[in-house]
Amino acid sequence: MVEPGVQGVSDLAATLPPGPARVRRSVPGFALLPVPALVLVGIGLILPLGLIARYSLAEFDPADIALQGLTAGNYLKFFGDPFYREVLGRTLAVAAGSTAACLLLGVPAAYAISRARSARLRSALLLLAIVPLLMGNAVRALGWMVLLSERGIVNQALTGLGLADAPVRLMYTPLAVTLSLVAVLLPFMVLTLQSVFDSISPVYEDAAATMGAPPWAAFRHVFLPLAMPGLFSGSLLVFILGMNAYASPVLLGGPAFHMMAPMVYEQAVEAFNWPFASALAFVLMAATLVLTVLSSRVLQKRYGRL
């Protein structure tokens, strides 16, 4: 008698918004709990950010790296030079492409994990999704190099099977960078999606089915709109990580393939041009931020509050 009641309540709860009725317990010192994290963020993020902001407006003197002058020249240099604009465009394209690929691959995978019938299968799939995270980006990029290089396994297989006469150029292509990025970022997408999918009761899909919706229609008209917040946060996470990718473009893109994050490093560490490196960093951040806000606005209009 208890079981169906509980089920009913939880189903009902799924349709209710997390209202203000939730009572917060007042514990002495409760307000102090976030202070350590705030201090860390304050010292480790806000302060350097302020410094970079200032540096990005400084004048560059190769003979003297001390902070000097006040100019918009670094930004003018960036937006005035088609080379740099192209780097930003490429970075955006790679990040967006990786995000799209992660969505395309991640949604079915996360759905399968979330709706797996047996608990054992579910844990096994979840573990598989996490395994790639056990390796660092650089190690993984190295692995892709072994696979994709001129005498790598893929080319050996292609020529061995007679599918190609000469080794195909795979390394140092946008495809290689995107491939390795997708491999790095997919676990983040799958894990984010899976946790959101789990919170969507299968009863909605059952209801759709009894009303005449074949599985695909139920997925498209009922499940996907409910999963939109998850799709958005997963995409956001992957997009931001993609925008700031470093190891993959450096190791698999080669010296001629420029993306923003490696370029910040080059300017700061190799050219010692801190002002321009700072400006690059700010452009990268601003681009990410603007796109994030814009996309959430558009999605909110379409699907309500995310």
Place this chain on the structure above:
Amino acid sequence: MSSIALTEVTKIYGGQATVDRLDLKVREAEFLAFLGPSGCGKSTTLRMIAGLAIPDGGHIRFGARDVTRLPPYQRNAGLVFQGYALFPNMTVAENVAFGLKMRKVGKPETAERVARALDLVQLGHLADRLPRQLSGGQQQRVALARAVVYNPEALLLDEPLSALDAKLRGEVRSELRRLQRRLGLTTVFVTHDQDEALAIADRIVVMSAGRIEQTGTPGEIYATPANRFVAEFLGMSNFLPGRREGPGRFRLATGELLGYGCEGARAGGHALAIRPENIRLLPGRGAEADGHSLSARIEEVVYRGSLVEYRLSLGGGTLTVHRRNADHDPAERFEPGETVTACWRAPSTILI
């Protein structure tokens, strides 16, 4: 509308038959209630009729159509879920329109049918609300409108009233029954609440452990339970242990010989069942009475509003007696410790 026929339907979970060779026919436009304790297989049976679970054996037919292996979306049944399962991101009208959209019904016709369905449950004015802006009773009615808007062959209800508070439940129950009659819907209703089943159904199927214990009208099942399980599950019963001593004769464990009205269809013959409201109390020991009587002592008096419940002890057993609490004879009021005579007429007892 069509009838629903289940033949030898079986469902096995974890090596155990949750539903065990169930045979049942729901007639056209009939309101049938599955009644049983949780885990008796009633919800599983409903899910199999809806197509959300596939039987491991047997057949399910809607009219002449064998739907045993058909997926839910090809069955054309309407299901109201326990928690309603209204799509939280769609308005009331969009929820109701969903089944029509899946059937590729044109826009103008959809709008018209949605409006009619919402009027049927008196929610036309809330068409543009989201489910979370509605009360529980309103959500329940949207779920109902959503399930009947596409003229399903069967309406299936999975404990649809359990999430409502007691007062609302009665109202919604009557409304549901009126709607079902008006639309002539073949309806299967799952509940663990005996009052609900008695009040709403044309016929009740009492289930336990995956099997049917008894099928019959509410009156039949209440008045002549087939066995002890049904007698205990529906309403209250007193059980007087003993054994059958020939047709119509029953020897109590304490020695008295009693008659009885009828035998339960699946009686074991080890007890007589009698409802608390069929016993009268007379003051004093061995009072003169028509029918049977036993002397007993009042142990407890429980005031229950419209009735007074007396708990009696007699010869090692106990007896519960309900008397109407209308302006009845003050001579029929008793206090704990009093000795009384409990009496009843033989036809109101059943051999179980």
